[in-house]
Amino acid sequence: MSAVVVVHGGACAMPEDLAKASVDGVKAAARQGSSVLKGGGSALDAVEAAVRAMEDNPVFNAGHGAVLNADGEVELDSIIMDGRTLASGAVAAVKNIANPVSLARTVMEKTSHVILTGRGANLFAESIGMATVPTDELVTEYERKEAHDTVGAVAVDSDGNVACATSTGGIRNKMVGRVGDCPIIGSGAYADNLSGAVSCTGHGESILKVTLARLILSHVEQGKSLADSSQLSLQYMGERVHGAGGAIVVSPSGQWAATFSTERMSWAAVDQDVLWYGLDPKEKLNEKLGQ
Amino acid sequence: MSAVVVVHGGACAMPEDLAKASVDGVKAAARQGSSVLKGGGSALDAVEAAVRAMEDNPVFNAGHGAVLNADGEVELDSIIMDGRTLASGAVAAVKNIANPVSLARTVMEKTSHVILTGRGANLFAESIGMATVPTDELVTEYERKEAHDTVGAVAVDSDGNVACATSTGGIRNKMVGRVGDCPIIGSGAYADNLSGAVSCTGHGESILKVTLARLILSHVEQGKSLADSSQLSLQYMGERVHGAGGAIVVSPSGQWAATFSTERMSWAAVDQDVLWYGLDPKEKLNEKLGQ
Numbered sequence: 001m002s003a004v005v006v007v008h009g010g011a012c013a014m015p016e017d018l019a020k021a022s023v024d025g026v027k028a029a030a031r032q033g034s035s036v037l038k039g040g041g042s043a044l045d046a047v048e049a050a051v052r053a054m055e056d057n058p059v060f061n062a063g064h065g066a067v068l069n070a071d072g073e074v075e076l077d078s079i080i081m082d083g084r085t086l087a088s089g090a091v092a093a094v095k096n097i098a099n100p101v102s103l104a105r106t107v108m109e110k111t112s113h114v115i116l117t118g119r120g121a122n123l124f125a126e127s128i129g130m131a132t133v134p135t136d137e138l139v140t141e142y143e144r145k146e147a148h149d150t151v152g153a154v155a156v157d158s159d160g161n162v163a164c165a166t167s168t169g170g171i172r173n174k175m176v177g178r179v180g181d182c183p184i185i186g187s188g189a190y191a192d193n194l195s196g197a198v199s200c201t202g203h204g205e206s207i208l209k210v211t212l213a214r215l216i217l218s219h220v221e222q223g224k225s226l227a228d229s230s231q232l233s234l235q236y237m238g239e240r241v242h243g244a245g246g247a248i249v250v251s252p253s254g255q256w257a258a259t260f261s262t263e264r265m266s267w268a269a270v271d272q273d274v275l276w277y278g279l280d281p282k283e284k285l286n287e288k289l290g291q
Numbered sequence: 292m293s294a295v296v297v298v299h300g301g302a303c304a305m306p307e308d309l310a311k312a313s314v315d316g317v318k319a320a321a322r323q324g325s326s327v328l329k330g331g332g333s334a335l336d337a338v339e340a341a342v343r344a345m346e347d348n349p350v351f352n353a354g355h356g357a358v359l360n361a362d363g364e365v366e367l368d369s370i371i372m373d374g375r376t377l378a379s380g381a382v383a384a385v386k387n388i389a390n391p392v393s394l395a396r397t398v399m400e401k402t403s404h405v406i407l408t409g410r411g412a413n414l415f416a417e418s419i420g421m422a423t424v425p426t427d428e429l430v431t432e433y434e435r436k437e438a439h440d441t442v443g444a445v446a447v448d449s450d451g452n453v454a455c456a457t458s459t460g461g462i463r464n465k466m467v468g469r470v471g472d473c474p475i476i477g478s479g480a481y482a483d484n485l486s487g488a489v490s491c492t493g494h495g496e497s498i499l500k501v502t503l504a505r506l507i508l509s510h511v512e513q514g515k516s517l518a519d520s521s522q523l524s525l526q527y528m529g530e531r532v533h534g535a536g537g538a539i540v541v542s543p544s545g546q547w548a549a550t551f552s553t554e555r556m557s558w559a560a561v562d563q564d565v566l567w568y569g570l571d572p573k574e575k576l577n578e579k580l581g582q
Contacts, residue, residue, distance in 0.1 A: 120466055177412055178408075208476050
């Protein structure tokens with residue numbers, strides 16, 4: 001079967017001047033994830049690579065480009081999950097780390113824990129020799145624009161294994177230590193080889209209240225399509241807790257969907273040799289990738 | 292309809308010398324929660340009161356009685372959730388707070404956030420004037436006994452509103468900043484007036500992998516009984532990720548169950564004027580409460 005990667009750059013009302021940079025960024029990240037899959041990498045490798053690409057791109061609110069909290073600090077959240085074993089790793093409110101998704105993966109692979117927060121996450125990064133970057137370097141000119149949100153990726157590899165990853169700087173002016181949906185298993189992300197992999201974006205507190213990633217996969221488990229499952233869940237979130245958001249989903253058989261109830265969500269997917277992408281509702285453009 | 296409260300004092304292999312104290316503790320906490328309900332309090336008030344009673348009791352690993360992490364510190368986690376609105380509040384890796392469940396409730400009621408971690412949770416406690424207690428005071432002689440675990444409570448009030456709360460000191464010798472299932476919505480706890488309220492205990496990382504609280508309620512939503520839903524979910528957790536645990540559940544119509552796959556779980560419930568309680572599998576004792 002064919003391997004697929006889907007990424008999002010955040011669901012929000014994106015101003016025109018950032019829109020093109022955001023779409024270019026998700027397209028590049030999807031290509032990055034796809035190269036990993038084509039080179040024989042696992043779904044887990046692909047989502048890590050795709051999210052790293054967006055963490056390194058200052059247009060997105062994750063890694064470089066993150067927003068400041070109420071104390072003028074950058075606190076980052078990330079999660080990664082392996083659908084084969086349900087293993088996951090997450091870091092929350094971690095500082096001065098350029099690629100929180102890779103720290104989250106190391107939590108998953110090198111500790112007996114699932115979530116490390118705050119100072120503990122930084123102590124762990126130090127113990128494994130992960131480089132730190134000054135806060136100034138993570139903050140960019142984009143910080144001042146109310147535009148960006150969580151980034152994420154889902155993938156299925158040629159063995160039918162699924163994985164997901166999500167990363168964010170959270171919301172501007174958040175309280176110190178505030179953690180949203182992003183690093184929370186079942187809310188910001190979930191991956192299970194028995195159903196699929198999801199990464200969410202949008203109003204974090206609303207996503208938490210309905211555990212959006214698990215909600216979408218519950219509908220998938222009941223036999224609904226990925227797009228219907230996502231739409232039903234986002235509609236429920238709007239009605240029950242008045243929150244908007246978006247989600248990308250991939251199934252073990254290579255189906256995929258990118259759905260949102262916000263004004264816009266930048267997303268891109270590579271399925272076989274076609275790069276699909278969009279920003280506005282119902283927009284689904286494509287380009288043939290060179291061999 | 293009749294109001295019900297159910298509490299647990301943790302699922303684990305409990306040594307004989309702690310067993311009686313633990314059962315006495317959950318019975319007292321259930322009575323406490325029941326008094327609140329009988330006095331006209333909400334399900335939310337009842338679960339907070341019941342969990343506070345166990346946080347104040349040094350026999351349980353929550354508040355007074357918590358275990359130490361790898362740095363010799365006490366880091367506490369707690370969550371509370373209101374089934375009417377799906378609102379919830381949680382604190383993770385917070386220090387020097389005697390009743391983390393009440394801090395979690397204040398996060399829910401006084402901030403726009405859901406989860407506050409580490410130093411941020413302590414800054415918030417300070418900002419609302421919540422008293423701190425020295426670490427020494429939280430640690431007791433019981434710390435040295437590998438016995439106790441998360442505590443939790445679920446309740447339904449006479450209006451059919453459900454709520455849950457969970458609180459813990461985590462696992463002994465945990466890494467700094469480690470957060471388990473306890474404060475994670477959908478894993479350690481979940482409450483929804485459309486299905487029921489759950490509080491979980493057991494191997495935290497396994498509970499997170501299967502988002503146990505949501506898994507149990509998914510079965511309830513499919514029409515299964517509370518006991519069957521809990522048993523199926525715990526069995527699945529054992530098979531898929533090799534973890535054991537326990538859960539208490541109430542439904543909006545006043546049904547309830549206390550179920551576990553560990554050797555023991557201390558639990559108690561007040562349903563009408565009867566106090567039910569147990570510790571070993573299939574044990575279900577009762578006492579008539581005085582009027």
